[in-house]
């Protein structure tokens with residue numbers, strides 16, 4: 146359980162060649178929008194890294210986030226990531242159960258004090274003392290507070306953990322809150338999406354291991370490499386949007402011919418995620434390509450923002466007006482983002498300080 150072996154040695158033992166390793170590093174650096182020259186540095190960084198201890202906590206969630214990572218169609222990337230980490234506790238994936246599982250979590254916290262990463266999926270119920278979700282007889286609030294106390298960093302995966310997600314949808318009977326509302330004084334990364342893209346989860350962890358610091362984050366603490374552009378920015382239906390050609394129903398001729406789904410409720414113009422460029426299921430498709438508008442699943446309060454099928458505007462074919470409304474929505478998001486950014490920039494600095502002390 147203690148993270149002693151170097152990753153480079155581990156991979157060599159498993160027959161991973163230097164060439165294959167470099168190829169993987171090139172892939173990750175391109176995912177992270179780093180210059181090609183960073184590939185060799187990433188390969189060296191990963192080779193010299195110790196196997197990272199990770200404790201994965203699942204709270205109010207549906208297991209979709211774990212499914213996304215483990216059932217992905219890009220096994221090379223995600224399998225390698227599992228080689229890079231020591232997943233010491235994960236309720237769905239671990240063999241141990243009951244007291245043995247809790248003992249494994251405590252042992253990892255003890256042995257990797259100050260160095261382990263806590264990954265959280267699911268929101269945390271706070272109403273009525275947090276009684277709506279308990280593990281081993283303890284509330285999620287308790288388990289989270291105990292586990293993050295000696296962590297090096299916290300990664301909230303999925304929209305539930307990042308922003309509250311579905312459990313926090315109105316009327317939010319359990320008082321569900323995102324991890325960021327509870328964790329203070331720790332570096333925190335949000336990787337939202339319902340579920341999040343496996344490349345975003347794996348690539349972020351790989352970058353932390355290789356370079357020993359957080360990737361560049363946006364105002365909502367999301368890695369810029371994966372959340373720097375909207376779905377709309379990269380959507381293949383965009384030319385139809387620009388020409389004001391909008392599908393009127395999901396099965397009309399326009400929808401089948403690739404016309405824009407804006408009037409059918411697509412939230413792509415205000416949703417930051419990499420689906421349109423990386424796509425799902427091994428690069429096969431993404432919601433819009435499958436004929437459905439983006440529902441904004443990686444954004445805060447996506448469930449409560451006026452209806453999944455209601456257009457961002459009142460529904461217009463005036464492309465100029467559409468753009469204006471989308472831009473206004475972007476400004477509104479940006480204002481909220483700026484406030485969060487101010488709260489979180491201190492945490493980002495804290496990780497660097499923690500790492501520096503450890504070195």
Ligand code: SF4
Pocket residue numbers: 205206207208209210266267302303304305306310311338339340341
């Ligand atoms: Fe499930 Fe979505 Fe929440 Fe992940 S973010 S736990 S996929 S509801």
Ligand code: SF4
Pocket residue numbers: 376377378380381382383384386404405406407411412413414433438439
């Ligand atoms: Fe694509 Fe939606 Fe933008 Fe239309 S509104 S171009 S379907 S992202």
Ligand code: F3S
Pocket residue numbers: 338339376416417418420421431432433438439440441442443
């Ligand atoms: Fe979610 Fe929109 Fe991508 S609904 S999966 S962010 S296309």
